[in-house]
Amino acid sequence: xxxxxxxxxxxxxxxxxxxxxxxxxxxxxxxxxxxxxxxxxxxxxxxxxxxxxxxxxxxxxxxxxxxxxxxxxxxxxxxxxxxxxxxxxxxxxxxxxxxxxxxxxxxxxxxxxxxxxxxxxxxxxxxxxxxxxxxxxxxxxxxxxxxxxxxxxxxxxxxxxxxxxxxxxxxxxxxxxxxxxxxxxxxxxxxxxxxxxxxxxxxxxxxxxxxxxxxxxxxxxxxxxxxxxxxxxxxxxxxxxxxxxxxxxxxxxxxxxxxxxxxxxxxxxxxxxxxxxxxxxxxxxxxxxxxxxxxxxxxxxxxxxxxxxxxxxxxxxxxxxxxxxx
Numbered sequence: 063x064x065x066x067x068x069x070x071x072x073x074x075x076x077x078x079x080x081x082x083x084x085x086x087x088x089x090x091x092x093x094x095x096x097x098x099x100x101x102x103x104x105x106x107x108x109x110x111x112x113x114x115x116x117x118x119x120x121x122x123x124x125x126x127x128x129x130x131x132x133x134x135x136x137x138x139x140x141x142x143x144x145x146x147x148x149x150x151x152x153x154x155x156x157x158x159x160x161x162x163x164x165x166x167x168x169x170x171x172x173x174x175x176x177x178x179x180x181x182x183x184x185x186x187x188x189x190x191x192x193x194x195x196x197x198x199x200x201x202x203x204x205x206x207x208x209x210x211x212x213x214x215x216x217x218x219x220x221x222x223x224x225x226x227x228x229x230x231x232x233x234x235x236x237x238x239x240x241x242x243x244x245x246x247x248x249x250x251x252x253x254x255x256x257x258x259x260x261x262x263x264x265x266x267x268x269x270x271x272x273x274x275x276x277x278x279x280x281x282x283x284x285x286x287x288x289x290x291x292x293x294x295x296x297x298x299x300x301x302x303x304x305x306x307x308x309x310x311x312x313x314x315x316x317x318x319x320x321x322x323x324x325x326x327x328x329x330x331x332x333x334x335x336x337x338x339x340x341x342x343x344x345x346x347x348x349x350x351x352x353x354x355x356x357x358x359x360x361x362x363x364x365x366x367x368x369x370x371x372x373x374x375x376x377x378x379x380x381x382x383x384x385x386x387x388x
Contacts, residue, residue, distance in 0.1 A: 111192075118261045121201030122268075126247050129193050136186045144204075145176040145223055147233075147271060148197020149243045151352050154188040155195070162228045168194075169303060169363050170240055170348035171341070172233040174271075178226040194354065196247035198264045219275025220268075232299035235344035236274060242267045244352055290315065291329035294322060295337065302341035303365030308334050343379045346372070350384045357384050 111129030118124055125148070141159070150168040157164045160181045165188075166173060187193055205221050223229055233239065242263045251259050293315055298305055305311070311334070312322045326334050342364040349360045361372030377383045 116257065116260055118198075118257070118264055119204070120207055121203035122264065123199045123201075124246065124260050124264050125198065126196045127193060128247070129187075130191075131187050131193065136184055138182065138184045141177055141181050141183050141199075142201055143178055143180060143224070144199050144201040145174060145220060146197060146199045147172060147174050147239075147267070148195060149173065149240060149348075151194040151196070151244060151247060151349060152354055153191045153193030153195075155193060156186045156188050157183050158186070159183040160228050162230070164230055165301075166195075167301060167303070167363070169345045170244070170352070171299070171302070171345045172236055172239050172243060174223070174229075174231040174233055176223040176225075176229045176231075178224060181228065192354070194247060194352075196243040198246075198267065200268065216269075216276070217272050220272050223275075232296065232301075233271075233274070234295070234299035234302075235341045236270070237344055237347075238270050239267050239274075240344065240348045242270070244348055248352075287325050288329045290317060290322065290325045294326050294334065295330065298334070298338055298341060302338055302345070303363060305338045305365065339375070339379065342366075343376065346376060346384070347380065347387065350376075350387050353388055360384070 111127065113127040113129060114125070116124045121144070148166075149170055149172045150166050151170050152168045154168050155166045157166070157175075159175070159177065160183075164175065168191075200220070202224060205217060205224060208217060223231070246260060246263050249256055249259050294311060297311060297314060308322060309319050312319045315322065323334065326332075326337070330337060332340070346360055346364045349355055349363065350357070355363070357373070358369040361369045364372070366372035366375065373383055373385075376387075380387065
């Protein structure tokens, strides 16, 4: 069974709900939407917008959505063994998967989620705002098929994540991956050209991600010193906008501030504050160029208390203001 047997496409809302291909993840919603009469008062309904998916290679599936929720909505489905990679560019969402609740902030930073066995999940939008998400899923069969074509084991970092249980890895400021995901959400083409656009961006993202994971040392090869640095980085990547202080981070990691500062700088080559700033600025740039959210909204999303402070920091970092970057 391939991923195409699990997922397909749906369009909901607009002037007339047109079901393209029923998405397994939205069967309940699609059934409801198909019964809605043709009228213009969509605000009284729970969901409107577009949810799409595309099978682009054996066991590789692309997903995106641009939806508006007017009341509490959630849907349930079953995820096959695989690795999901994606980012939210507006709104916020959570997923309950095998008893684990995973938060997805709308900050444009990519996250990776892997499951080693078929797993039931529930998606829960956490905001009534517009939800814009772009992602792709690699099934276990993808790694089986690519094995003969990968003599140097370039995919080893990804394959190592195909293990039992639920694994969540915030990927932080991977600029190329974030840009690819945003471009996939705003695909300017349709038909065969649109499909080629999706295929090329998803496969480029997979190769980019493989390179990134291969550059991260395997846990068994690390020292306690580097373990601390990577744990700190992973903690920051989960929510860089919520970073408060090095002392608070040290307490979370069970160490002292001096040891944490030295370990992080030694392993990562930058200070903790420099890394947090990079995370926030890379996320901000993706959202600014996405041209959907207001500058003030982006400022708060990436951790700034005022738009003016954000604009000043953005200009200092990139050499121009957010408005000029649009």
